[in-house]
Amino acid sequence: MLSSSDRRAYRRVPCLTTVRAVGDAGTVEGRATNISEGGLYLQHLCCAPLCPGEHLHLELDLPGGPLEVMGRVVKPADEVFYQAGAIAFTALSEEGRGRLRRFVDHRAQRRPIRGAPIARLRLIRKGR
Numbered sequence: 001m002l003s004s005s006d007r008r009a010y011r012r013v014p015c016l017t018t019v020r021a022v023g024d025a026g027t028v029e030g031r032a033t034n035i036s037e038g039g040l041y042l043q044h045l046c047c048a049p050l051c052p053g054e055h056l057h058l059e060l061d062l063p064g065g066p067l068e069v070m071g072r073v074v075k076p077a078d079e080v081f082y083q084a085g086a087i088a089f090t091a092l093s094e095e096g097r098g099r100l101r102r103f104v105d106h107r108a109q110r111r112p113i114r115g116a117p118i119a120r121l122r123l124i125r126k127g128r
Contacts, residue, residue, distance in 0.1 A: 010036040013107040039089050043082040050076045050085035067096050
């Protein structure tokens, strides 16, 4: 049986990235704990959980400037201290995919410093 990492289409790297979500429900502060070319894992303390299938507008503050990505909640999770969920990217330009690939490759070559921001993400909920 394949492990979950063997089934993944893209390399995933750990991060502690600040996430700001702005939507109809207000602003949510959270963090992405890992990222890949295909998506990210998001944790937040807001009492409202992420909804399966919810479409999101993400803004990633990567080296070279912000990168806008559309995403969809594929697997919400209710952790002990956080609301969380896996977000799959659904729309990403080729230039954006290249930037994200370079970012992931760079992160994979070094061990992240615990607590240091790696990139900033802004999450905007659409159509609540």
